[in-house]
Structure formats: C-alpha cells, structure tokens
Amino acid sequence: MTATTPTESGTIRTQEICRHYTMGTSVIRAVDGISFSVQAGEFIALLGSSGSGKSSLLNLIAGLDRPTSGDVQVDGRSLAEMSSEELARYRRHSVGIVFQAFNLVPNMTVAENVELPLRLAETDRRERASRVREALGRVGLGQRLGHRPGELSGGEQQRVALARALVNSPRILLADEPTGNLDSHTGMEIMDLIGDCNRRLGMTVLLVTHERALAERHAGRLLFLADGKLEADQPNSPRPGESGVAP
Amino acid sequence: MKTPDLLELAARNLRESVLRNSLTTLGISVGVASLVAMLSLGVGLQQLFTRRLERTGLFDTVMVTRGDSGGFAARPRGAAPADNTRALDENARQEISRLPGVLEAVPDLRMMTQMRFDDKPHRAMVAALPMSARDREAYENIQGSFFSSSNAAEAIVQKRFAEELLGRAPSPDETPNPGEPLPALQPLLGKELVMYYAERVPTASLPNAKPPTPGPSSTPPRPSKATAAPAPANGADAGLDTLLSAFSVVPQTRSLRIVGILAEDPDTMRGMGRARVFIPQDFAQGLQIMMPSDLRDGGALAERSYTAVSVRVRNSRDVPRVEDSVRRMGFNAFSVLDASRTMQRVFAVLDLFLGIFGSLALAVASLGIVNTLVMAILERRREIGILKALGASDLDVKKLFFAEAGAMGIVGGVLGVTLGWMIGKVINAGTNIYMHQQNLPSVTFWSVPWWLVLGALGFSLAVSLVSGLYPAARAAKLDPVKALRYE
Numbered sequence: 001m002t003a004t005t006p007t008e009s010g011t012i013r014t015q016e017i018c019r020h021y022t023m024g025t026s027v028i029r030a031v032d033g034i035s036f037s038v039q040a041g042e043f044i045a046l047l048g049s050s051g052s053g054k055s056s057l058l059n060l061i062a063g064l065d066r067p068t069s070g071d072v073q074v075d076g077r078s079l080a081e082m083s084s085e086e087l088a089r090y091r092r093h094s095v096g097i098v099f100q101a102f103n104l105v106p107n108m109t110v111a112e113n114v115e116l117p118l119r120l121a122e123t124d125r126r127e128r129a130s131r132v133r134e135a136l137g138r139v140g141l142g143q144r145l146g147h148r149p150g151e152l153s154g155g156e157q158q159r160v161a162l163a164r165a166l167v168n169s170p171r172i173l174l175a176d177e178p179t180g181n182l183d184s185h186t187g188m189e190i191m192d193l194i195g196d197c198n199r200r201l202g203m204t205v206l207l208v209t210h211e212r213a214l215a216e217r218h219a220g221r222l223l224f225l226a227d228g229k230l231e232a233d234q235p236n237s238p239r240p241g242e243s244g245v246a247p
Numbered sequence: 248m249k250t251p252d253l254l255e256l257a258a259r260n261l262r263e264s265v266l267r268n269s270l271t272t273l274g275i276s277v278g279v280a281s282l283v284a285m286l287s288l289g290v291g292l293q294q295l296f297t298r299r300l301e302r303t304g305l306f307d308t309v310m311v312t313r314g315d316s317g318g319f320a321a322r323p324r325g326a327a328p329a330d331n332t333r334a335l336d337e338n339a340r341q342e343i344s345r346l347p348g349v350l351e352a353v354p355d356l357r358m359m360t361q362m363r364f365d366d367k368p369h370r371a372m373v374a375a376l377p378m379s380a381r382d383r384e385a386y387e388n389i390q391g392s393f394f395s396s397s398n399a400a401e402a403i404v405q406k407r408f409a410e411e412l413l414g415r416a417p418s419p420d421e422t423p424n425p426g427e428p429l430p431a432l433q434p435l436l437g438k439e440l441v442m443y444y445a446e447r448v449p450t451a452s453l454p455n456a457k458p459p460t461p462g463p464s465s466t467p468p469r470p471s472k473a474t475a476a477p478a479p480a481n482g483a484d485a486g487l488d489t490l491l492s493a494f495s496v497v498p499q500t501r502s503l504r505i506v507g508i509l510a511e512d513p514d515t516m517r518g519m520g521r522a523r524v525f526i527p528q529d530f531a532q533g534l535q536i537m538m539p540s541d542l543r544d545g546g547a548l549a550e551r552s553y554t555a556v557s558v559r560v561r562n563s564r565d566v567p568r569v570e571d572s573v574r575r576m577g578f579n580a581f582s583v584l585d586a587s588r589t590m591q592r593v594f595a596v597l598d599l600f601l602g603i604f605g606s607l608a609l610a611v612a613s614l615g616i617v618n619t620l621v622m623a624i625l626e627r628r629r630e631i632g633i634l635k636a637l638g639a640s641d642l643d644v645k646k647l648f649f650a651e652a653g654a655m656g657i658v659g660g661v662l663g664v665t666l667g668w669m670i671g672k673v674i675n676a677g678t679n680i681y682m683h684q685q686n687l688p689s690v691t692f693w694s695v696p697w698w699l700v701l702g703a704l705g706f707s708l709a710v711s712l713v714s715g716l717y718p719a720a721r722a723a724k725l726d727p728v729k730a731l732r733y734e
Contacts, residue, residue: 064727064731065727085640085641085642088638088643089640092637092638092639101731103629103632104633107263108259117638119249119252120634120638121638122252125251
C-alpha cells in the first residue's frame with residue numbers, strides 16, 4: 001500500500017486506468033486509459049451505452065477487480081498496490097455498493113442482509129441491531145425487518161440493498177444501474193434516497209447509469225464513456241426536486 | 248469475521264440444503280461408526296484377553312528364586328557364584344514384600360506326596376495357596392468354596408484328581424463351561440483326605456530325640472522311624488554332618504477337609520510341577536514341610552530358605568521394576584510379562600488393521616463432503632460474490648466453508664460414535680444370547696473407551712476439514728465480479 005498526499009475522505013483519483021480482457025486471440029479493452037478525479041462529497045454520474053466500460057470502471061473503483069495498468073487512488077491510497085486482504089478491508093469500511101440486481105442473499109431476512117456488512121466488519125453484536133434498524137428506517141423499511149427478499153417488491157429490495165450499503169457508514173457509495181430493474185417511479189424514489197445520502201451525509205456518490213435524465217437530475221458532474229474511454233467530463237446542475245419526490 | 252458469526256452463517260448455510268447436507272453427514276456418521284465399531288472390537292478383545300490373563304495371576308506375579316538356582320531361570324550374567332549366593336530366606340522374603348509396588352511375597356511351597364482317600368493311596372503334587380488367590384479367575388467358578396481361612400486344614404482339589412479319588416474315568420476333554428457344576432464330583436465335598444508328608448524338625452527342638460509334638464489339629468504321627476539322624480559313616484563329608492545335626496525329618500499325617508473342586512487347572516504353567524491339591528498358605532507353612540531346598544542348604548543356614556517366592560505386584564506395569572529390584576538383591580526373577588508385551592504388540596497390529604478397514608468408509612464419506620461443498624460453491628457462487636463485495640476476505644470465505652465441513656464432521660462424528668456404540672452393544676448382546684444358549688459364560692468383547700470416542704471425533708473433524716480444503720480454496724479464489732454476474 002502506497003501512501004500519497006493525504007486528501008479529504010472520499011476522494012477518488014484514477015490515473016490512466018486500463019482493464020483489458022483476453023478472449024481467445026482478441027483483447028477487449030473494457031476500460032482504456034481513463035483518468036479523472038472525484039472530490040469528497042461529489043455526486044458523479046458515469047454515462048454511456050451498454051459495453052462502454054461503466055461497470056468495469058466501477059468494479060475497479062470498488063476494489064472488486066484489479067486494473068491491467070494504471071491506478072485508482074482512494075483517499076490517496078493506491079488500490080492496485082493493496083493485497084486482497086487490504087482490498088477486502090477497503091470494501092468493508094470505505095465503500096458501499098448498490099447493484100442493478102439488488103444482490104440480496106435470498107435465504108436471509110431483510111435485517112440479516114443489512115447486518116451482513118456489520119458481521120464482516122466485526123461490529124459488536126449489541127450495536128448491530130440498532131444500526132440495522134437505523135439503516136432500514138432511513139430507507140423507509142423499518143417495519144420489514146423479518147421479511148425475506150422474495151417477499152418484497154423490486155423497489156423495496158433495492159432499498160434494502162441501499163440500507164446494506166449504508167450501514168457501515170462508508171465514505172463512498174457506488175451505484176451500478178440501481179434503477180435498471182425498477183419502474184420509473186420507484187427508480188426515482190431510489191435515486192432520491194441516494195441523492196439524500198450525498199447531500200445529508202456528505203457521501204461521495206458514483207452512479208453508473210445509461211439514463212441521462214436521471215443523471216442530470218441528481219449528479220453534479222457527468223462523465224461520458226464510450227469504448228472504454230472517457231469521452232467527456234461535464235459539470236451539471238442537479239435538480240432533485242423535479243422528480244416530484246420529496247428529497 | 249468473528250467465530251460465532253462464522254459458525255452461525257455456516258449453520259444457516261447447512262440448514263438451507265438440509266437434505267443433501269444430512270445425507271453427507273449420515274455418510275460421515277456411517278464411516279465413523281464403522282471405524283468405532285472396528286476399533287472397539289479390537290480394544291474390547293484386547294481388554295478381554297488382558298483381563299483374563301491378569302486374572303490368571305501370571306501377569307502380576309514375579310517368581311523369585313535363588314541367584315544360583317536353575318529353577319525358573321538361569322543365573323543372570325554377573326550374578327554371584329553359588330557359594331556366596333544370598334539365601335532366599337524369611338528375611339529376604341520380607342525385604343521383597345516391602346519393595347514398592349509389591350502386594351505380597353509368599354513362599355512357593357509345593358511337594359509331591361501321598362494322599363489317602365477311602366484307604367486308597369494317591370500320589371499328588373500339593374501346593375500352598377494364599378488367600379489372595381481367591382480373586383483369580385481359576386478359582387472364580389470353584390465348586391464348593393475357597394478356604395475358610397489361611398490356617399484351615401482344608402483342601403481344594405483339581406477336577407482330574409477328584410475324578411481319580413472317586414475312581415471315575417477322566418473326562419475325555421475339558422469341561423466346556425468352567426462355571427458348569429460338576430454334579431458327579433459333588434459327593435467329595437466335605438470328605439476327609441489324609442496327607443502324608445515329611446516334617447522338618449530342627450534338632451535343637453528335639454532335646455531327647457523325641458518325635459515332635461504335632462499341632463492340635465494334626466493326627467498322631469505314625470510310629471515309624473522317628474528321626475532321620477543315622478550315625479555318620481567314617482569319613483563322611485562335613486556337609487552331611489551339618490545337615491544331620493541341623494534338623495530331623497519326621498513323617499507326619501494330616502487330615503484335610505475337601506472344601507472345593509476346581510474345574511480349571513490353575514497351575515498349567517508349572518508343567519511337571521503343577522499341583523492337583525491346594526492347601527492354605529499359612530497352614531502349609533505351619534506344617535514345616537521338608538522341602539528340597541532344605542537338603543540343598545543343609546544346616547548351613549540359620550533359618551530355612553525357600554525354593555522360590557511368589558511375588559504379586561499391584562499392577563502388571565510394576566513387574567519390570569520389581570524384577571530389577573529383585574535381581575539387584577541377588578536373586579533370579581522371572582515373569583511372563585514378556586508374553587503379555589508380545590500380545591499387546593499383536594493387538595496393536597490388529598487395531599491398526601481394523602482401524603484401516605474402518606477408515607475406508609470414512610474415506611468414502613469424505614468424498615461426499617468434497618462433492619457437497621463443491622456443489623454448494625456452484626449453487627452459492629453469487630452469494631460468495633455478494634460476501635466479497637461487502638468486504639469478506641478470501642480467508643473469511645475459506646473459513647466459512649471450513650466451518651461447514653467441520654460442522655458436518657463433528658455432527659457426523661457424534662452420530663457415528665453413537666451408532667458405533669449401539670452396533671457394538673447389539674452385536675455383544677446378540678453374541679451373549681448365543682453364548683447363553685450354548686451354556687457358555689457371558690463375555691464383553693466390545694469396549695468404547697473415552698480415548699476412542701475423542702479420537703473418533705477428532706479424526707472425523709480432521710477428515711472433514713481435509714475434505715473441505717479443496718472446496719474452501721476454490722470458493723476463496725472466486726473472482727467476485729464473475730461471481731456476481733453468475734445466474
């Protein structure tokens with residue numbers, strides 16, 4: 001692990017980051033030399049068509065994947081130089097991830113799903129229950145603790161996933177198409193909750209989406225990706241009230 | 248992840264595929280049961296044989312003879328020559344009896360003599376028997392009773408001799424069941440047997456060369472040659488002089504009441520010297536019977552010495568130590584413990600083979616664990632991806648699969664030990680029913696000692712963890728990105 005210049009909590013910096021896959025004889029450049037910086041507390045939207053490299057880039061920032069070359073630095077620490085144990089600790093404490101497919105454990109209750117990151121972080125058992133209730137209360141599911149994911153609607157499942165991502169109070173929230181499996185109204189509600197985390201908790205948010213309108217409503221900056229490259233980096237004025245859902 | 252959380256998650260995962268995991272656990276339990284059953288048979292047989300052998304009184308006994316005697320063993324290398332060999336007298340016996348681990352040291356008194364029963368003469372080897380022999384297996388199924396006391400004028404006769412006394416033809420083979428009564432010999436019990444013997448009377452106690460006064464219960468001596476004190480021939484050697492001046496030999500008779508009949512031959516190991524009539528130890532010592540050692544020692548010794556002393560130790564483990572101590576005192580020591588050691592080695596090999604056969608089923612069961620966990624990885628691929636995305640390390644995932652394998656091993660082990668114990672009980676009970684039908688005594692040839700229970704549980708856990716090695720490593724290496732994409 002390399003310590004560089006200390007920065008604020010939740011800053012992200014990518015330097016010529018590449019992620020190439022080899023498929024037979026051909027090389028697929030999923031991420032191809034992308035460099036950008038994210039300040040702590042920023043809301044960034046990564047936009048692009050399918051296959052543009054958005055999710056691959058997000059996986060690299062989440063520490064789920066390692067770059068072929070280049071580097072990702074989070075709060076001045078290089079992810080590329082971290083051991084797998086250090087990367088696990090980074091995922092446990094520094095980032096929260098929300099997926100398009102919710103990725104809840106089906107045989108666990110809502111409360112148990114949200115408790116999972118606390119178990120991994122070895123949080124005291126007595127503290128866990130209150131933090132789970134608090135996280136679920138924040139997403140409006142305080143009464144569904146004992147339900148299984150299969151008993152919830154898509155929107156509710158994504159709320160649970162969001163509560164799970166927030167329960168360890170991470171500095172960075174990574175959302176990979178969080179509304180992709182939801183209807184527009186529910187999607188709007190989820191986005192408002194994510195925006196709320198950004199505004200109220202000062203959390204850095206990286207949102208991967210192909211819906212430009214959604215990104216423009218919430219993100220402060222729009223990064224456009226195509227063929228693994230960063231095509232444009234535009235500032236944006238978020239308009240969270242437009243959705244009609246209370247922020 | 249903390250261990251309680253790890254175990255909780257493992258238990259939850261096992262409950263999710265309850266049928267498959269139960270079958271795998273059952274496979275382990277059958278394997279462990281097989282192992283336990285095999286080894287408990289080996290251990291039980293070993294304990295049965297050891298118990299039997301120990302109760303013969305041979306394995307906790309050291310026979311002590313003079314350093315120069317060839318009675319039971321050759322003189323040890325470096326032992327003192329005959330002329331200055333220490334006498335095996337009463338002082339030596341008492342010294343031996345005080346050695347650590349020694350329960351008792353009794354003189355080995357035995358003689359060939361004539362017995363009269365119904366006015367018919369019979370020759371028999373008579374041996375003295377301490378009261379402690381009552382606990383030996385050979386005397387367990389005695390018909391009648393053991394001696395009432397160590398001073399009683401009583402006799403226990405061996406079955407063959409009893410048949411001879413009654414003029415019956417010896418039975419063609421040994422009685423199949425030692426506990427079975429010998430009704431035909433029953434009339435002998437309580438009958439009188441007259442023993443003829445030579446009493447050794449120190450010359451000093453014969454002031455007028457009168458025959459010695461018999462004990463209160465003894466029959467009057469026959470009016471035969473009163474002493475063995477013929478005049479020494481001219482030029483006779485000084486040893487004979489000494490012998491003749493030391494004691495006289497007085498023929499004596501003694502009535503003995505037959506109190507017991509032995510179906511077994513407790514003196515088998517004695518070969519030619521095995522006794523057919525047994526009398527109480529203190530009673531025999533009180534008779535001052537003339538022994539071969541008296542002729543050997545002559546009057547050279549202040550006290551009479553013994554041909555051999557039988558030393559009983561507290562535990563067969565004490566035998567080598569006692570043997571060493573006795574040898575250091577200048578005597579020969581002999582025990583049959585070496586035979587016991589050989590038997591232990593044989594049983595160790597038997598246990599090894601039984602253990603290997605028993606482990607085969609567990610080895611097959613371990614493949615079941617591998618299969619179950621590999622299937623679990625395929626089914627829970629996405630879940631593993633989620634865990635990793637939430638911050639589980641490779642080690643966490645590995646430990647989770649280890650915990651699942653270990654849980655199956657422990658549960659399977661507990662079930663297996665119980666099953667193995669039950670199998671043993673059932674087979675033992677079934678065998679004893681058969682033995683009972685055949686008029687044979689009940690035996691316990693099945694033993695599940697604590698070390699076997701703990702060992703089987705430990706082995707089951709170890710086999711399960713080894714079986715979990717590959718699946719756990721495979722789960723830990725899963726790429727979280729690919730795992731999360733898995734449908």
